[in-house]
Amino acid sequence: QKEVEQNSGPLSVPEGAIASLNCTYSDRGSQSFFWYRQYSGKSPELIMFIYSNGDKEDGRFTAQLNKASQYVSLLIRDSQPSDSATYLCAVHPGGNTGKLIFGQGTTLQVKP
Amino acid sequence: GAVVSQHPSRVICKSGTSVKIECRSLDFQATTMFWYRQFPKQSLMLMATSNEGSKATYEQGVEKDKFLINHASLTLSTLTVTSAHPEDSSFYICSARGQGFGYEQYFGPGTRLTVT
Numbered sequence: 001q002k003e004v005e006q007n008s009g010p011l012s013v014p015e016g017a018i019a020s021l022n023c024t025y026s027d028r029g030s031q032s033f034f035w036y037r038q039y040s041g042k043s044p045e046l047i048m049f050i051y052s053n054g055d056k057e058d059g060r061f062t063a064q065l066n067k068a069s070q071y072v073s074l075l076i077r078d079s080q081p082s083d084s085a086t087y088l089c090a091v092h093p094g095g096n097t098g099k100l101i102f103g104q105g106t107t108l109q110v111k112p
Numbered sequence: 113g114a115v116v117s118q119h120p121s122r123v124i125c126k127s128g129t130s131v132k133i134e135c136r137s138l139d140f141q142a143t144t145m146f147w148y149r150q151f152p153k154q155s156l157m158l159m160a161t162s163n164e165g166s167k168a169t170y171e172q173g174v175e176k177d178k179f180l181i182n183h184a185s186l187t188l189s190t191l192t193v194t195s196a197h198p199e200d201s202s203f204y205i206c207s208a209r210g211q212g213f214g215y216e217q218y219f220g221p222g223t224r225l226t227v228t
């Protein structure tokens with residue numbers, strides 16, 4: 001069974017620090033990786049996607065992918081209280097359905 | 113860009129009645145739409161995948177006769193919860209994958225269903 005694993009947290013960081021969120025996946029053939037942010041009571045919002053090994057930066061967010069280790073991470077620099085949310089890692093394992101496999105999510109708390 | 117709307121945002125209905133939820137891609141054509149359900153403090157659960165003009169593909173354990181999905185056009189999919197029961201109360205969220213896009217899905221704002 002194809003799986004995506006995340007530490008549920010909560011991960012607590014002080015305001016201004018770097019938050020590091022991690023995700024592992026089981027299907028070695030996976031090619032597309034996504035990070036979503038979900039505020040309490042709201043729907044998920046796409047914040048990053050990454051397809052190639054290495055780093056991809058977008059503002060305060062950096063996604064890192066290591067296919068050999070089957071590991072994808074999200075770094076949030078200069079964390080703000082408004083970043084407090086649940087972060088969902090999603091993986092497209094291949095095939096034509098377009099379905100994504102979601103992790104359980106990591107809850108991030110940024111303390112002022 | 114890539115905006116998805118859902119209507120209604122919140123609905124309360126009586127047990128035994130049916131409720132229809134609409135999902136629209138506003139600024140792109142959606143080849144595939146997905147319907148999820150999320151209970152409090154739990155992760156997303158995929159219910160079904162629908163492609164325009166085709167029958168929906170339901171995930172294991174999801175009753176297709178209870179959750180009717182219609183994907184009539186490249187911008188509209190509907191989910192009808194038939195003969196709703198209190199245990200169907202949940203947060204229903206649709207997402208869409210755009211024509212010519214990668215595999216990213218864009219989510220609607222969700223519909224909170226309460227069955228009394």
